[in-house]
Amino acid sequence: HPTFLMYVPPSSAEKAFFSIKNTKGQVHHRQLLTVPKQGGILRLTLPKSVAPLAMNQSYEWGVVLMCGGRLRPDSPFASGWIQRIQLTTKV
Numbered sequence: 001h002p003t004f005l006m007y008v009p010p011s012s013a014e015k016a017f018f019s020i021k022n023t024k025g026q027v028h029h030r031q032l033l034t035v036p037k038q039g040g041i042l043r044l045t046l047p048k049s050v051a052p053l054a055m056n057q058s059y060e061w062g063v064v065l066m067c068g069g070r071l072r073p074d075s076p077f078a079s080g081w082i083q084r085i086q087l088t089t090k091v
Helices: none
Strands: 003-008 015-022 027-034 040-045 058-065 077-083
Touching: 003 015, 003 058, 027 040
Parallel strands: none
Antiparallel strands: 003 040, 015 027, 015 058, 058 077
16 A cells, blocks of 8 residues: 655646556546645555555556646646565565
8 A cells, every 4th residue: 555645836726636557457546636725745645445556566656637626638647657566685
C-alpha cells in the first residue's frame, strides 16, 4: 500500500482524479482528491481496503486536475509507473 506524493501548482481546480491500473489497463484503485487553492503536495496512501499491489508487477498511476469541476481532454495531468519489489537483505 504505497503512498504517492504529488505536487500541484496553484490553480482554480478544486478536485483531482487519481487512478492506478495494471499493465492490462484494469483499474486497481481510483479516488477523488481535494486540491488546496494555494497548491502544494497532495498525499495519497492506498487504503487498506484495496488489495495490495502484486509483487514484481508494474502499475501506471495518474492524477488529473479537474478544471471547471470536470475532466476534459486538455486537463493538466501527471503520470508515472510504480512496481512493488522484494527487498533483499544481502549487501
